[in-house]
Amino acid sequence: xxxxxxxxxxxxxxxxxxxxxxxxxxxxxxxxxxxxxxxxxxxxxxxxxxxxxxxxxxxxxxxxxxxxxxxxxxxxxxxxxxxxxxxxxxxxxxxxxxxxxxxxxxxxxxxxxxxxxxxxxxxxxxxxxxxxxxxxxxxxxxxxxxxxxxxxxxxxxxxxxxxxxxxxxxxxxxxxxxxxxxxxxxxxxxxxxxxxxxxxxxxxxxxxxxxxxxxxxxxxxxxxxxxxxxxxxxxxxxxxxxxxxxxxxxxxxxxxxxxxxxxxxxxxxxxxxxxxxxxxxxxxxxxxxxxxxxxxxxxxxxxxxxxxxxxxxxxxxxxxxxxxxxxxxxxxxxxxxxxxxxxxxxxxxxxxxxxxxxxxxxxxxxxxxxxxxxxxxxxxxxxxxxxxxxxxxxxxxxxxxxxxxxxxxxxxxxxxxxxxxxxxxxxxxxxxxxxxxxxxxxxxxxxxxxxxxxxxxxxxxxxxxxxxxxxxxxxxxxxxxxxxxxxxxxxxxxxxxxxxxxxxxxxxxxxxxxxxxxxxxxxxxxxxxxxxxxxxxxxxxxxxxxxxxxxxxxxxxxxxxxxxxxxxxxxxxxxxxxxxxxxxxxxxxxxxxxxxxxxxxxxxxxxxxxxxxxxxxxxxxxxxxxxxxxxxxxxxxxxxxxxxxxxxxxxxxxxxxx
Amino acid sequence: xxxxxxxxxxxxxxxxxxxxxxxxxxxxxxxxxxxxxxxxxxxxxxxxxxxxxxxxxxxxxxxxxxxxxxxxxxxxxxxxxxxxxxxxxxxxxxxxxxxxxxxxxxxxxxxxxxxxxxxxxxxxxxxxxxxxxxxxxxxxxxxxxxxxxxxxxxxxxxxxxxxxxxxxxxxxxxxxxxxxxxxxxxxxxxxxxxxxxxxxxxxxxxxxxxxxxxxxxxxxxxxxxxxxxxxxxxxxxxxxxxxxxxxxxxxxxxxxxxxxxxxxxxxxxxxxxxxxxxxxxxxxxxxxxxxxxxxxxxxxxxx
Numbered sequence: 001x002x003x004x005x006x007x008x009x010x011x012x013x014x015x016x017x018x019x020x021x022x023x024x025x026x027x028x029x030x031x032x033x034x035x036x037x038x039x040x041x042x043x044x045x046x047x048x049x050x051x052x053x054x055x056x057x058x059x060x061x062x063x064x065x066x067x068x069x070x071x072x073x074x075x076x077x078x079x080x081x082x083x084x085x086x087x088x089x090x091x092x093x094x095x096x097x098x099x100x101x102x103x104x105x106x107x108x109x110x111x112x113x114x115x116x117x118x119x120x121x122x123x124x125x126x127x128x129x130x131x132x133x134x135x136x137x138x139x140x141x142x143x144x145x146x147x148x149x150x151x152x153x154x155x156x157x158x159x160x161x162x163x164x165x166x167x168x169x170x171x172x173x174x175x176x177x178x179x180x181x182x183x184x185x186x187x188x189x190x191x192x193x194x195x196x197x198x199x200x201x202x203x204x205x206x207x208x209x210x211x212x213x214x215x216x217x218x219x220x221x222x223x224x225x226x227x228x229x230x231x232x233x234x235x236x237x238x239x240x241x242x243x244x245x246x247x248x249x250x251x252x253x254x255x256x257x258x259x260x261x262x263x264x265x266x267x268x269x270x271x272x273x274x275x276x277x278x279x280x281x282x283x284x285x286x287x288x289x290x291x292x293x294x295x296x297x298x299x300x301x302x303x304x305x306x307x308x309x310x311x312x313x314x315x316x317x318x319x320x321x322x323x324x325x326x327x328x329x330x331x332x333x334x335x336x337x338x339x340x341x342x343x344x345x346x347x348x349x350x351x352x353x354x355x356x357x358x359x360x361x362x363x364x365x366x367x368x369x370x371x372x373x374x375x376x377x378x379x380x381x382x383x384x385x386x387x388x389x390x391x392x393x394x395x396x397x398x399x400x401x402x403x404x405x406x407x408x409x410x411x412x413x414x415x416x417x418x419x420x421x422x423x424x425x426x427x428x429x430x431x432x433x434x435x436x437x438x439x440x441x442x443x444x445x446x447x448x449x450x451x452x453x454x455x456x457x458x459x460x461x462x463x464x465x466x467x468x469x470x471x472x473x474x475x476x477x478x479x480x481x482x483x484x485x486x487x488x489x490x491x492x493x494x495x496x497x498x499x500x501x502x503x504x505x506x507x508x509x510x511x512x513x514x515x516x517x518x519x520x521x522x523x524x525x526x527x528x529x530x531x532x533x534x535x536x537x538x539x540x541x542x543x544x545x546x547x548x549x550x551x552x553x554x555x556x557x558x559x560x561x562x563x564x565x566x567x568x569x570x571x572x573x574x575x576x577x578x579x580x581x582x583x584x585x586x587x588x589x590x591x592x593x594x595x596x597x598x599x600x601x602x603x604x605x606x607x608x609x610x611x612x613x614x615x616x617x618x619x620x621x622x623x624x625x626x627x628x629x630x631x632x633x634x635x636x637x638x639x640x641x642x643x644x645x646x647x648x649x650x651x652x653x654x655x656x657x658x
Numbered sequence: 659x660x661x662x663x664x665x666x667x668x669x670x671x672x673x674x675x676x677x678x679x680x681x682x683x684x685x686x687x688x689x690x691x692x693x694x695x696x697x698x699x700x701x702x703x704x705x706x707x708x709x710x711x712x713x714x715x716x717x718x719x720x721x722x723x724x725x726x727x728x729x730x731x732x733x734x735x736x737x738x739x740x741x742x743x744x745x746x747x748x749x750x751x752x753x754x755x756x757x758x759x760x761x762x763x764x765x766x767x768x769x770x771x772x773x774x775x776x777x778x779x780x781x782x783x784x785x786x787x788x789x790x791x792x793x794x795x796x797x798x799x800x801x802x803x804x805x806x807x808x809x810x811x812x813x814x815x816x817x818x819x820x821x822x823x824x825x826x827x828x829x830x831x832x833x834x835x836x837x838x839x840x841x842x843x844x845x846x847x848x849x850x851x852x853x854x855x856x857x858x859x860x861x862x863x864x865x866x867x868x869x870x871x872x873x874x875x876x877x878x879x880x881x882x883x884x885x886x887x888x889x890x891x892x893x894x895x896x897x898x899x900x901x902x903x904x905x906x907x908x909x910x911x912x913x914x915x916x917x918x919x920x921x922x923x924x925x926x927x928x929x930x931x932x933x934x935x936x937x938x939x940x941x942x943x944x945x946x947x948x949x950x951x952x953x954x955x956x957x958x959x960x961x
Contacts, residue, residue, distance in 0.1 A: 367771070370713045377713075381765075390758045391751065400754075404747040410802050415953050422798055422949055426942075429794045432754070433787030436761055440783055444768030444776075450711055513745040520729055520743055520751070527725040528718070531874070535721055538870055543705035549770040550709070550865050552855050563768070563776025571784050575935055 006057055006066065009035045013114045021103050025091045028110045032087045032117065036080035039121055043073035043080075047490045050497030064131055070494030071258070072124040074334060075244075075251050078341050079124070082243040083117045085469035086236040089349050092466035093235055096356055097149075105149070109234075112145035116240065123248050129178040129188030136174065136248075140167035143245060146237040147229055159232040166225040170215030177208035193259040202263040207270070209256045217249025218301050219308065220278040221609045227285075230297035231361070235352025238293060239345035242300045247337050250307055254330075257315055258498055265319030269420065272312030276427040279305025283434040284576055287441065287569050288605040292351045292361040295442060296344065299387060302431060303340045307333045309424060310402045313409065314499075320412055323501040325405055327510075330495045331488065332401030338487070339394045339480065343386040346473045350380040353463055354446065358455050363565035365453035366446045372457065375467050377447045382474045384439040386481070389432050392521035394480035397488075400517070403428065434572075441568045450559040482521055484514045566603050573603070581606045661734045661741065661888060668884035668912050669877075670695060675913065679920025694880065698873045706869035711771045719766030720867065720874040726759035727881045734888050735810040737895040737904060744810040749797045752809070753790065756841070759878070760786055767863035774855045778862035781931070785847060785859070788938040789840045795945035796833050799826065803952045813892040822955045829948040830893050835918070836941050838886035842879060845923040847934045857931065887912050 012031055019027050042053050047070050055066040068076070090113070094106065119142055122135030144167070147160040182188040185195050196205065211222070218226040226246070230238040253271075260267065282301030289295040310333025317325025353376045354369055355361050370377035382393065389399040406428070409421045480487055488510070496502070551557045573582055586601040630641070674691035681688025690696075708716070733752050735741040745751075760782070767779040801807050803826060804815035816827065840847050843860030855862050864875055891911050895904050929937055 368711070370715070374714075381715075385758070385761065388757070388761065389754065390761060391754055392758075396751075396754055400747070400750055403750045404807070407747050407750075407798065407801055407807050410798055411805055411956075418802065418953060422795060422946075425794055425798055426791045429791050430787070432757070433790045436757060436764075437783045437787050440761060440764040440768065440779065444765055444779065448713065448715065448765065448769045449771030509746060513747075516743050516745045516748075517751060520732065520755075523732070524725055524729045524755070527728060528722055531721045531725060532718060535717070535870055535874075539706070542869065545705070545707045546710050547707055548709060549711050549772045551772065552774060552865075559771070561773055562771050563773045563780070567773075568776060568780045571780055571935075575784075 003058060005038065006055060009038070009118060013111065013118065016111045016114060017107050019107075021106070024107065024110060025087075028114060029087050031114060032083055035114075035117060035121070036084055039068075039076050039125075040080050042068050043076040046070050046073040047077075047494050050494045064126070065128065066125040067127050068125055069498075071251070071254060071498055074491070074494065075124050075247065075337070076121060078247065078338050079117070079120050079244045082240055082341050082345050083113075085345060085349070085473060086240045087113070088469040089239070089352070089466055090234075090236040092463060093352050093356060097234075100152075101149075109146065109149055112142045113237070113240075115142040116146060116245070120244065120248060124251060127190040129182070129190070132190070133171065133175060133178065137171060139245065139248065140164065140171070143237070143241060146241075147233045149234050149237070150232070153232075156232045159228045163225045163229045166215060170212050170222075173208060173215070174212035177205060177212055180205055180208065190255060190259065193256065194261070197259055197261040202260055203266055203270075206256060206260065206263075206267055210253060210271070210274075213249040213252035213256075214274070215249070217246050217253070217304050217308075218278075219249075219274050219304060220281050220301060221612075223278070223282070223301050224607065224610045224613050226301060227294050227297040227607065230300070231291055231293040235293075235348055235355065238297070239348035239352075242297065242348060243341040243345040246300060246304060247307075247341065250304070250311070250333075250337060253308075254311060254334075257311070260315075260318075263319075264315050268312045268315030268317070268319055270312075271308055271315060272420070272424055275305045275308025275312055276424055277305070278302070278308065279431045280427050280434075281579070283431050283438060284579060285605065285607060287434060287438045288573050288580055288582055288603070290363050290565060290605070292354070292363060292442065292446065293348070295363070295438070296347055296351065299347075299435070299438070300340075300344060302435065303336065303344065303387070306399065306402065306428070306431065307336045307340065309333070309428065310336060310398070310405070313402060313405045313424075316409065317405070318499065322408075322412060323496075325409055325412070326499055327492060327495060327501055328401050328405030328408065330499065331491050332398050332405060334491055334495065335401060335480075335487065336395075336398035339386065339398050339477075342473050342477050342480075343383045343393075343395060346379060346470055346477070347383040347387065349466065349470050349473075350376045350383065353466055356463070356466075357457055360453075360455075363442060363445050365451070367449045367451040367559065367562065368447075370447040373463075376463070376470075377443075379467075379470045379474055380447065381443060382477060384443050386477050388435040388439055390436070391517070392478075392481045392524060394477045394484075397480060397484040397514070397517075399428070399432070404513075437569075437572060441565055445563075445565045445568065449562050452559055452562060452564065482518055484518065485511055488514065566601075579608070581608055581611075660739050661736050662728075662731055664736065664908065665731050665734075665881060665884035665888055668887050669880040672883050672887065672912065672916055673880050675916035676920045676923070679917050680924050683920065683924040694876075698876050701869055701873035701876070704869040706867075706871060708868075709770050709866045712769045712866070715762070715765050715769045716866075716871075719762040719769075720871040720878070722762045723759040723766075724874045724878040724881075726755045727878045727885065730755045731881065731885055731888070733809070734885065735813060735892065736888065737813065737892060738897045738901070740810050744808045746807045748808050748810075749793075749812075753793060756882075757786075757790075763863065763875075770866045772865065774858075774862050775865060777856070778859050781848075781859045781934075782843075782863060785840055785934060785938055788935055789837055789941065792833055792938075792941040792945045793837055795942060795949055796830055799945065799949045799952045800830065802949070802956060809892070814897055816893065822951065826948050826951055826955070827893055829944060829951075831890055833941055833945055833948075834886055834890050834893070835915070838883065838890075839919070839922075840938060840941075841886070842883055844919065845926055846929050846937060849928045852928075884912075887915050890915060 016028060046053060046068055050070045052067055052069040057064040057066060119135050119138035123139060126132045126135055144160055144164045147163055150156045178188050181193060181196050184200060185192045215222045230242055279302050282298050282305055286295050286298035289298060310329050314326045314329025317329055353373060358366060386393040386395040389395040406421050406425050410418055573580060583604045583606055587599055671691055673694040678688045678691055730752050733741060733743050733748055735744055764779045764783050767775040800812045804812050806812050806815050839845060848859040852858055864872060867875060891908050894911060895907050
C-alpha cells in the first residue's frame with residue numbers, strides 16, 4: 001500500500017460533510033467498501049499465511065508504522081463486515097429521524113460513523129503506544145458523537161457524557177500502564193512489552209492493561225456504561241458498538257497476552273474468574289430487563305464473559321504447556337468474537353426494525369409482532385438460537401470449543417485446578433440455560449401471542465432495504481454453524497502461529513469432531529424437513545379447524561391477561577433476588593379495602609454495580625463540596641493559598657524531602 | 659442403529675408399563691401395555707384444531723422437538739457397540755440438542771398467547787435450567803474418573819473395580835433417574851395426571867395441540883424416556899458378556915426402571931411448586947459430591 005492509499009480514506013471521509021444529501025448514503029457505503037477492501041486484502045492474506053506486514057506512513061510528526069498480523073487481521077475482517085452491514089442498515093433505519101433532524105446532523109452522524117471505523121482499524125494496526133492511544137481516544141470520541149445523535153433527549157445526553165467519562169477512566173488506566181512500560185524500558189509501545197515482561201513481574205502490569213481494556217470490553221464490574229449507552233444510541237450504532245467496538249478491549253487483552261513471559265497460569269485463572277462472573281451476572285441481569293435493547297446490552301456482557309473464558313483457558317494452557325488447551329481456548333474465544341459480532345448485530349438490527357414499526361422497545365407492551373413482521377421474527381429467532389449457543393447455528397461451535405477445552409482441562413492439573421474448571425463448566429452451563437430462559441422470554445413475549453397494548457402502525461414503506469444486511473448475517477451464521485471447519489482451519493493456523501504451537505497432529509481430532517457435528521446437524525435439518533413434509537402432506541388431507549386459543553372454558557379473556565415478560569421472569573427473579581435486588585412497586589391491599597380499586601404493579605430492574613458506582617460518586621461529590629469552601633471569591637484568600645503553597649514547598653526543600 | 663432400535667423398542671413398551679404398575683398398585687387392572695401407542699395412533703389419524711393466535715412456530719416446533727430427540731439418540735453408545743457419531747465431549751452436543759428441542763417447545767407454548775401455557779413454559783425453562791448443571795457435573799466427574807471425554811469412552815472405561823467406583827456409579831444412576839424424571843415432567847416436580855391447568859407443567863404446554871402435532875410431541879416424550887433408559891443401561895451393563903446377555907440385561911433394566919417409576923409415582927406426593935427449584939438444585943450438589951469423590955479416587959486431592 002502506498003502512502004496516499006493509506007491517507008485517502010482519511011481525506012475522503014471529510015467529503016461526507018459537504019456532499020449533497022441525495023448521494024450521501026451511497027457515498028458512505030462506497031467509502032466503507034473501499035476502506036473495507038483496502039484493509040481486508042492484507043488481513044485475509046495474513047490469516048492464511050501467518051506473518052506480519054508493515055506499512056509505513058511518513059507524517060509531519062515522524063514515521064508511523066501500521067502493522068498487520070493474523071490477530072489484527074482477524075479483528076479487521078470482523079470490523080469491516082459489521083461496519084458494512086451497519087451502513088447498509090442505517091439507510092432504512094434513519095428514516096424515522098427524517099423529520100426531526102436536519103441534514104447537517106445526518107452528515108455529522110455518518111462522518112462519525114466512518115471515523116469510528118477508521119479509528120477501530122487504527123487501534124488494530126498501530127503498535128506504538130502514543131499513536132495507539134490516540135486511535136483509542138478517537139474511537140471513544142467518535143462513538144460518543146454517535147450516541148449523542150438524539151441529544152435532544154436529556155437522558156441520552158446524560159448517558160453519552162457518562163460514557164465519555166468512563167471511557168476516559170479506561171484511557172487513564174491504559175496510559176498509566178504504558179507509562180510503567182516506558183519508565184523501565186524507555187519506550188512506549190506494544191513491542192517493548194516483551195522486554196518488560198522478560199525482566200519484570202508479569203501479573204501486575206498485565207492487570208493494569210486488563211483493567212484498562214476491560215472498561216471498553218465491559219467486563220463486570222467495569223460494565224456500567226454499557227447497558228446505558230447501547231439503548232441510547234441509534235440501532236445500527238448499538239449493533240456496531242456491541243458487535244465490534246467492545247471487542248477492541250478483547251483485542252487489547254489478547255495482544256498483551258501474546259507478549260507475556262511468565263505467570264500464565266495465574267493470569268489465565270484471573271481472566272477465567274472475571275469472565276465467569278461477567279457471563280453469569282450479565283445474563284442474570286438481562287433476564288429482568290424490560291427494554292429489548294438494554295437486554296441485548298446485558299447479553300453483550302455475558303458474551304464478553306464467554307469470550308474471556310476462552311481466552312483465560314487458553315492462557316492457562318500456555319502455563320500448563322498444553323498446546324491443545326491453548327488452541328481450544330483461544331480458537332473458541334476468537335471464534336466467539338466473530339460469532340457474537342454476527343448474531344448480536346443481527347439481533348440489534350431486527351430489534352431496530354421492531355422499534356421502527358412500533359415505536360417502542362418495551363417487552364411488556366409488545367406482542368404478536370410475528371404476524372406483522374414475519375421476516376424480522378425469523379431473523380430474530382435465528383439470532384436468538386445462535387446466541388444461546390444451540391446447534392446447528394454458530395454460537396454452539398465456539399461454545400463447544402470452550403467446553404471441550406474445559407473438559408480436557410479437568411484431568412490435567414491438581415485438585416484445585418479441577419475445582420476451578422468444574423466451576424467454570426457450571427457457569428458456562430448456567431449461562432447457556434439462562435440465555436435460553438431469557439430469549440424464550442423475549443421472543444415469546446415480543447413476537448408471539450397478541451399485542452399487550454394498542455399500537456397505531458403506519459402501513460407505509462417496506463423494510464426490504466433493512467432486511468438485506470440481516471439476511472446476509474443470518475446466512476453467515478448458518479454457514480458457520482453447519483460447516484465450521486471452513487472458518488476454524490484458518491483460525492487454528494494463525495492461533496498456533498501466534499502462540500508457537502505445533503498443530504498438525506492436533507488438528508486431526510478437531511476436524512474429525514466437527515465433521516461429525518456437521519453431519520449430525522445436516523441429519524437434523526433433513527429429519528426436520530422430512531417430518532415437516534409428512535406433516536404438511538397429512539394436514540392437507542385432514543380436517544383442520546381454526547379457533548381461538550383454549551382458555552380453559554373462559555371465553556372473555558383479553559390480551560392483557562397474557563403472560564408478560566415480568567411474570568415470565570418472576571420465578572427466576574425471586575430465586576435470584578439476593579443478587580438482582582429488583583424493586584417492586586405496587587399498592588398493597590389494605591385491611592379496610594372491601595371494594596378493590598384499580599391497582600398496578602411494576603418491577604424495576606436494578607444494577608447493583610451501578611448502585612455501588614453511584615455511592616462512590618456521591619461520596620466524591622460530598623468531599624468536593626467540602627473543598628469548595630476554599631473557593632471564597634475573595635482575592636486575599638487566594639493570595640494566602642499561594643503563599644501557603646510556596647511556604648510548604650520551601651519547607652519541604654529545606655528538609656530535603658523534595 | 660442398535661441404539662435407535664433399542665430405544666424405539668423401549669419407548670413402545672415403557673409408558674404402558676409405568677401406567678400398568680401404577681394401576682396395579684392402586685388396585686385397578688389398568689389398560690393394556692400398548693394403550694399409549696394406540697392413543698398415539700389415533701391421534702396420528704385425526705384432524706387438528708389450530709389456534710388463530712399461533713404462527714409458523716407452532717407448526718415447526720413439534721417437528722423439531724421430535725427430530726432433536728431422534729438425533730440425540732443417534733449419539734448414544736451401547737456397551738460394546740460404538741456409536742457411529744460419538745466424538746470427544748459429545749455429551750455437550752447431546753445436551754444442547756435436547757436444549758434446541760426445548761427452546762422451540764417453550765416458544766411453541768408461548769405462541770398461543772395463553773397465560774396458562776405461559777406458566778408451563780416458564781416452569782419448564784426454569785427447571786431445565788436448574789437441572790442442566792447436574793448433568794454436566796455428572797459427566798465431568800465420569801470424564802475425570804475415566805480419563806475419556808466421549809460418552810463411548812466414558813462408559814467403556816467405567817470399570818467395576820472397587821467399592822469407590824461403585825459409589826459413583828450408584829450416584830450416577832440416581833442422578834440420571836432424577837434428571838429423567840424432571841426432563842420428562844414426572845412425579846416429584848410435575849404430575850402427568852393432574853387436572854388443574856394452574857399446576858401443570860408439561861401438559862399445559864400442549865393444551866392447544868391436537869392430532870398429528872400432539873402425536874409427534876408424545877412420541878418425542880416417550881423416546882426421551884428411552885434415551886435416559888439407555889444412558890442408565892450404559893452405566894450398568896458390562897461390555898464383555900456378549901450381545902445376547904447384554905440385551906437380556908437391557909430389557910431387565912428397562913423393566914426395572916419402569917417399575918421403579920411406577921412405584922415412585924404411586925407412593926410419592928408431588929412437591930409444592932415453590933419447593934421444586936430447591937429439589938432440583940439438590941441434584942447438582944449431589945453431583946458435586948460425586949465430583950469430589952472422583953477427585954479423591956484419582957488421587958488428586960492427596961498427591
